Every structure is written in structure tokens, then in C-alpha cells.
Amino acid sequence: MLKKFLLYFFLYILTGGIVFSVFFLTPTEKTDFPVIRLIIIFFATTLLIKYFIYMVISPWHDVAIAFSRYRRAKKSAGDRYEPPVSVLVPARNEEAGVVTTLKSLLESSYKNFEIIVIDSASTDNTGEKILSFIGQYNKSRPPGLSKVAVSYLKEERPGKGRALNKGIAAASGEIIISVDADCFIAPETLANFVSYFRNPRVMAAVGNVKIGNTQNILGVVQYLEFLFSFYFKKSDSILGSIYIIGGAAGAFRKEVFKKIGGYSLSNITEDIDLSVRIQYAGMKIVYAEDAVVYTEGAADFSGLIRQRLRWKSGRIETFLKHRHLFFSTQEKHNKILTWFILPLAIFGEVQLALELFFIIFVYVYSYLTNDYSSFISGIIVVSSMFAVQIIFDFHRKKWGRLVLLAPIGWLLLYISTFVEFQALIMAFRGYLRKEKTEWQIWKRKGVF
Secondary structure (H helix, E strand, O other), X not given: OHHHHHHHHHHHHHHHHHHHHHHHOOOOOHHHOHHHHHHHHHHHHHHHHHHHHHHHHOHHHHHHHHHHHHHHHXXXXXXXOOOOEEXXXXXXXXXXXXXXXXXXXXXXOOOOEEEEEEEEOOOOOHHHHHHHHHHHHHHOOOHHHOOOEEEEEEEOOOOHHHHHHHHHHHOOOOEEEEOOOOEEEOOOHHHXXXXXXXXXXXXXXXXXXXXXXXXXXXXXXXXXXXXXXXHHHHHHHHHOOOOOOOOOOEEEEHHHHHHHOOOOOOOOXXXXXXXXXXXXXXXXXXXXXXEEEEEOOOOOHHHHHHHHXXXXXHHHHHHHHOHHHOOOOOOOOOHHHHHHHHHHHHHHHHHHHOHXXXXXHHHHHHHHHOOOHHHHHHHHHHHHHHHHHHHOOOOOOOHHHHHOOHHHHHHHHHHHHHHHXXXXXXXXXXXXXXXXXXXXXXXXXXXX
């Protein structure tokens, strides 16, 4: 706690010093450093334009959802929509949190569902804990949960995609929801997921994933990072350009798998591969903000870097595999996705690769010219976005402490930038060497 306080205090002093410098330091002539200034303007402008567009569009997501639900309610007054749902929980060495995940699912307000737990070649006590829990649950099943079946499948070969495919084959529900075995699922999540499928055009939905372990600095950084990322999914949902449905919270019509097949057995990020294939097939994906799932973030830098290395490697592999989606002119493909979002994702990786040099340029330029205005603009934009997102994060009970971090959020994001930069370099090096990225393993402690 003391270390966290001291770090926050230092970051506030640094931010305050930069703000102070704007009012009390006299800038030199900027024309002395034209190249550095142009580089700063190019990178900053590109980034700020993207954030500005997303911030303008994102609030309309809530309006659109509210209007859509109101219109459907008028058309189908009294018409209950409760299709059978199958919740898949793949688990590999998840003895620390799998029982908590199952208990949270059984507290769901939605009752017409089954749970299928797939033990993916675990080498710890995951299987024993699952079977013990199921045995106790079947012996003393509460009356309100009498319709909820919990089944156990064993997959001898490792691989999350293989485990999920086994679960899909055994699923009886019209809607299939996947959650990770280190998660806590909010009581209304399943019902909220299902509500989006009232629209027959919706074929998949991505839930709102939040970091549950925010006791240390790394947890707070990941929480802010996820908050940032998932808030912008509102814009992607409106634009029809979602191309990542994370494994921690994804929902699909079962017919999706009949049309395009199951999860990839070779891609290390099978969820991204499936999401891009859904987009390639011209199917509609939406963001379900009120389908909240809390997940366990990496507890140390080593685990976080391995996680991001897997994400980077899988994204490179997916983009190369589905490169024909880029700049596609096919009628079924979303042009905003193919001509703007996906190319911008590639540009973002290039920008990340140059980020370290960009940061050095900014600091050198600011020091030599006594002009810290570029920092001020970044602080204002990032802090404002964090403040808005934290304040309107209705699923976070104690947001008061986090909103105090908004002024130093720009500095906290440097931590994730460093991790992402290192992961990108490792992923690119691994691709050139044709090295296979392995699934990250860290010591689970459980979200709650």
C-alpha cells in the first residue's frame, strides 16, 4: 500500500511539474527543431483524431441500444424470449478459480441454461475440484436452480480451441456463451447477453470484461487499459467493425459454428481468428456493455508480457491468414472495418514499434525548447477520457478512488505501452524465426 501511494504521489508531482512549466517557462523558437516538431505533430494528431472520433461516437451506443430495446418491447409486449443457452468453461490448470466461476454462473438471474466445463489436459487438481463441486451441487441443488445442469468433459489434448470445440459439439443451447475459468460472472450477464439476440441479425456479441484484481499497480493499469479498450467497443459496435470477441466473454448463435466451423486448433488466439472469420462471413457482431465479466489480470510483468506476446503473435497470424479482408470490396464486408479499422490496427502496431523513439523525441524536444505544451494536450485528452469512462462505469462500485487517477492516467499507460512494445518486438522476432508461441502460464490466485 505504501509503495502504491508513493508511486501515485511521484506521478502527481511529475504531472504537476509539467503543468507548472507551461506557465512559468519561456519556450525557445520552435523553428530550431522542425523535424522533431513534425514527427510529434504527425504521431500526436493521428492518435488524437482516432480517440476524438471514438469519443464522439461511443456515447451514441447507449442511445441506440435503449431505442432498439424500446422499439422491440412495443412490438413484442409480453413475448418472453428465453432460448436455451449453453455456457462453455474451458479450464486448463485453473484450480484456483474454477469453482468461483461456476458458483457465480449458478447465481445467474437467467435460468434456462446449462454449464459445460471442459478440462483441457490439466496437470493440477482442476479436474478433481470440478468433479467434487458438481457432485456436491447435484446432491443439494437449490430449488431455484433445479433446471441448471452442470456437466464435465475431459479433453486429453491441450489447446483452448480444441476444448471449446468439444464443448460446442456437446452443447444443446441455441446460444453458446464462452467464459474463462478464472472469471466472476455478474448475475445479470447471461440475461443481458441473451437480450441482444432478440435481433435476428445479431450472430455474436462480445461482453464487457473488467479486471477483478486491482490491489496492486499492475492490476490498476490493466483495469484502466481494459476500461479504455472496452469503452471504445461502443464505437466499433455502432460502426459494425468489431473484430475481436475475447474468450473471457463471448456469445454466439450456435448456427455460427455450423456455417463457418469451430475454433482454430492452430492459432494461439483462437478467439481473434473466429471473430475475424465471422466478420469475413458478413455476420453482425455487437457489444454487450451490460454483460459484465470480471477476470483475473496478470499479477506480474512476466505473466503480462507472455499474455501480450500471445495476443500479438495471434493477431499477426490472423491478419496474414485473412489478409484478403483488408480493403475488400465484397458487398458482404463492412467497408469501415476493411478500409479503416483493420488498416488502422496495422498502423497502430507500426506506431507502437516507433513509440519508444517518439517518447524520447518528445522529451528531448520539450527539454531543449522549454515547451511542454504537447504533454499538456496529451494529459488533458487522456485524463478527460479516463474521467468520463470511470465516472460512467456503473459496474464499478468504488470508482471514486479510480477517478483520482485520471490526471496521472497518461503516465500509468506508459507501463502498458512498455509491455506492448516488448511483446510486439518479441512477436515479430518469433514470426521471422518461425517460433511457435506457447500459452502463457502464471500462478492463479483467483479474482475474489
